[in-house]
Amino acid sequence: MDTNTIDYKKERAGYYKVLIGLLLLTAVTFIQPHLFMTESNFLAQMLIAVLKAWMILMYYMHLKGEKLIIWMVWFALSIVLVFFIIVIGIDVANFNNAAGSYITSAPNAN
Structure with missing residues (x-):
């Protein structure tokens, strides 16, 4: 028979630390576009979101x-990443209509 004793106060304190961290990261999510790294908003927002998701998953x-x-999970994510890199690489290598593409062509001055 296992006599595993758990210190619930210590465990609860850990959850409160994670909660405070999530609240701070949420505040940074809203403040960040106005104060710092304004030229790379998407990257900063995604890094904050990944960090918050990691905290939720782990704790x-x-x-x-x-x-x-x-x-x-890391193995499955690496398989998906390799698949997407291969698919996007094939798509970019076969992209031959850059002049007629509405994505890469200059906007009309109408």
Whole structure:
């Protein structure tokens, strides 16, 4: 029989730290476009979102101690990343209508 004792006050303090971190990151999400890194808003917002998602996954979904699940998630993400790099690479290599594309052509001066 396992006599695992848990210090609930210490565990609750950890959850409060994560909650405060999430609240601070949410505030940074709203403040960031007006104060710093204004030329790279998308990158900054995505990095903040990834950090918040990681905190939620690790602490609130209790994946902090699950080594096998974390390894499987990283493996699956790497497969998806390689797939997208291959697909986008093939698409970019076969893109031959740059002059007639509405994405890459200059806007009309009408």
